[in-house]
Amino acid sequence: MTGVRRHGPGSAWLLVALVACSSSTGARTxxxxxxxxxxxxxxxxxxxxxxxxxxxxxxPPPTCDGQTAPVAACAASNHDADELILxxxxxxxxxxxxxxxxxxxxxxxxxxxxxxxxxxxxxxQVQLTPRATDxxxxxxxxxxxxxxxxxxxxxxxxxxxxxxxxxxxxMQVTGTFDEAEARALASSLDPGTDASP
Numbered sequence: 001m002t003g004v005r006r007h008g009p010g011s012a013w014l015l016v017a018l019v020a021c022s023s024s025t026g027a028r029t030x031x032x033x034x035x036x037x038x039x040x041x042x043x044x045x046x047x048x049x050x051x052x053x054x055x056x057x058x059x060p061p062p063t064c065d066g067q068t069a070p071v072a073a074c075a076a077s078n079h080d081a082d083e084l085i086l087x088x089x090x091x092x093x094x095x096x097x098x099x100x101x102x103x104x105x106x107x108x109x110x111x112x113x114x115x116x117x118x119x120x121x122x123x124x125q126v127q128l129t130p131r132a133t134d135x136x137x138x139x140x141x142x143x144x145x146x147x148x149x150x151x152x153x154x155x156x157x158x159x160x161x162x163x164x165x166x167x168x169x170x171m172q173v174t175g176t177f178d179e180a181e182a183r184a185l186a187s188s189l190d191p192g193t194d195a196s197p
Contacts, residue, residue, distance in 0.1 A: 041076040074154060109187075
């Protein structure tokens, strides 16, 4: 999904081209052939409700509030939950549906240097497995004009709106990465990636 709006000025990363996996039933799709688990907890989930701080309606309490366990550990332990409630970067409350894609569906990830004449920040290019790509095509057809939350270690880093079905299996995460940060994220998503410059 290109031309995606950023979900708030505090977001650290912007999902420029979103491609992942799911079925319209919300079933978790992972690639059993991937034995090298990613080192970060990546989750993509549909946004089912969004409560801003100024909302008249009282939002539900977050599933992961950092009080009883660190948010990253809590989100990881709720990987298979049908609903996950997290606080966003601007204090809003996101009610998220079942898992669409997780880090096990990442086929490869690599750090990408800034393009000439664009944002000076590095990016991370991610390619999904063929199985994940097929499943995500179905999900993006179902989620047209709705948001998908991009969650890393329990933090919502972006919640772009699906503008068209996505079939390419590729996504690029951009933001304020320097080279070391982009290489570290790529290495975390794809343990086969070299994190050194």
